Amino acid sequence: MVVGGSGVDTIVRVDALHVPSADSYGVPPIEEWAGHTGTGVALGCATLGLTTGFLDFIGNDHQGTLIRERLAGTGVDFWPLISPHGTRRAVNLVGPDGRRTSFYDARDPLDLRMPAEHYLPRLHRARHVHLSITNFARYLYDDIEALGIPVSTDLHDWNGATPHHREFALRSDLVFLSTAGAGERIGAVMQEILRKGRAQAVIATAAAGGAYLLTPDDRTPRLIPPAVPPGPVLDSNGAGDAFTCGFLYGRLEGRDLEECARLGAIAGAHACTARGTHTALIKPDELSYALNSTGAAATIPVTLTTTVPAARTGDQVSRTGA
Template sequence: MVVGGSGVDTIVRVDSLPVPLADSVHVGPIEEWPGHTGGNVALGARALGLKVALLDCIGDDWTGAQVRERLAKGDVEFAPLISPAGTRRAVNLVDASGRRMSFYDARDSADLRMPRDFYLPRLRRTRHIHLSIMNFARFLYDDIEHLGVPVSTDLHDWDGLADHHREFALRSDLVFLSAAGAGEGITALMREILHEGRAETVVATAGADGSYLLTRDGGSTPHHIPAAVPPAPAVDSNGAGDAFVCGFLYGRLTGRDVLECARLGAVAGAFACTAPGSTALIAPEALLTADQIRSSGTHDPA
């Protein structure tokens, strides 16, 4: 079960980042791609053969219709509530190497809530919950803990200081975040999440530098997981972190150990970079084959 985080990305391709200061910059075709973090995780997990439902609040607008259409095509069970603020949007600048800069319009009002009688029956029939860091999602934690269902979250580029992310960081069993937010302090932040919260595992993704994994019983030094090599040229990093989450969760829900889960995440994340707009969704056969080739042909010095 994925809660929150659907929306539509407007992709603008530029030669380089940052873009030059100019009144007008000529770009290639500007495209709209439904997804965002929750939608991407739901679609990616479904492509891996997991049965997935997404609960979210979206607008009764043309962007919301795009979200509905893509999730339906991806065979994701989607249960939306209508938000008067409309569907979340982002404008993402993507350079020639696939790097991106995102301008995110969250839209949701601070008092937006998801009714208990809407989500609780659905939570009772799920074996894992992934909460996007939408404000309304934090109010599900008490019921999730009461049900005893494991929960994961992605803090994205949290710097360890912003209050919005802290409850998600400390009340989730499995925490993902980007190393970019905390910079050189990422290891200390990972340790803090484990020490102060309930997480058993924290994973920090670092793009081309791979990822770092720290567990409650695995020592104080994060284990480094090298990045996987994309099977085709990288054209767009939108959704790569979400794909990593999908690969990791697939491994977790199929009984693999955390290091193998992280390797699967790396393979899925690399694959996601090979097509525009988070549309490269890896299938389980390709995921496992690529990981077998990778694990037999590489050595992790860490």
Template sequence: MAQQQTDQLHHDVLVVGGSGVDTVVRVDSLPVPLADSVSVGPILEWPGHTGGNVALGCRNLGLNVKFLDYLGDDWTGERVRERLARGGVDFEALISPAGTRRAVNLVEKTGRRMSFHDGRDPADLRMPRDFYLPHLERTRHVHLSITNFARFLYDDIEALGVPVSTDLHDWDGLADYHKDFALRSDLVFLSAAGASERIASVMREILREGRAEAVVATAGAGGSYVMSREGSRTPRPVRATVPPAPVVDSNGAGDAYVCGFLYGRLAGRDLEECARLGAVAGAHACTGKGNEALIGPDELLAA
């Protein structure tokens, strides 16, 4: 790792951006029928969001995690702080003038979901360099959530030679917002649902136009697909793992997949084996509500 000495590193994973609170509404089916009022089960709130979930999942796997973000000075922000502290995550936050990010997730009986995300960060929000740089200098790996301010860390990440990953979620391969993250990350995750039948060409474009070593597309119960710079330009399928218990909630399953994958990557495992570990972690996450079903290292490796 350029300009870094292994014995000076402190963090296994530095996560930047992406905390918030999910409000989970359970419905009979999606799409929801048009009606003035619909009776539902208990409405629950889960602090986490993608960055929080990755930080919690990696920490539960025994990795040394640092998490940096903006957070509102509000009751929802306090919920996020409490959840991260309970999960043992070393979290530092700057106060966001717009408040804590929110999302409302409709979840049907099979665990499939539809999310309404309120990112709310001002477009000109920037994380101060003197806040994040000391942590960049002491980490083995950076995971950037696709919050807008996180894109402005890439120059320093590249200068330090630190490997960086990101999750584009349901990117269609066209929206400009995601392109910095897609083309400047060493490891790119995305959902196959966003680009649908075009997913293979989107994966190839990321490898061709960007710096990624590998691109991973997740497809839920359909498994996942891996494509690497050194391998074939045909996505290599990796089977999904059967959940060890009934599926309760798919919220956070993709984030758990990222955690399992990064755990394998930091241990020096090959891409396919990392994808299998990701599949195990993702399946395990579906068996609990919110981000409560976090897999540990012994369970991960045993499966």
């Protein structure tokens, strides 16, 4: 069950992410895609054969229609509520190398709540819940814990200090985040999540640098080497969500955490090989083939005094971006 995080991405392709000041620029055709993190996790998990439900608010607007149309026939059971504030959206600048910068419009008011009668019957059917860090989703934690359902979340580019993310960080069993926000402090942030919260694992993605896995058995994060994309890198939109899907797929199959992270790396690399958001969704046979082809890659312990490579500017994402 995925909760929150639907929206629409407007993709603008630019020659460089640091656009110089000017009145106007000519760009290739501007594209609009149903995207954002919740949509990506729901689509990716369904493509991997997991029975997937998706709960969220959307607007009674053009963007909400795009989300409904994108999810139709994909195997995702989508149960939306209509928000008078409209559908979330983002404008993403994408450079020639596929990296992006996202300008995110959350638009949900802080007092938005999902009624318990809408989500509780669906939670009773869930084996695992993935909460996007949309504000209303935090109010589901008590019911999720009372039902004994494991929960994951993606903090995206959290710097370890912003208050909005902290409850999600400390009340989830699996915590994903990017190295982009904390930079050289990412090891310390991962340790704090593990020490103060209930996480069984913290996973930090580092774009082309791979990912870092920290569990209670580790003294320092383990480096998970990056996977080789099966084609040219065209667009990194949705790569982080794809990583989460690959990891959750492995976890729900009972695989060990290190192998789950390798599956995530493979899925994330695969997502970068098509233009648009959530357009290259990996299938189970492709994931298994890639895992078996790479073999058991060695992992490298990383001390907390070691600089963990941060993603470049183009990898920085919005609060609920990929």
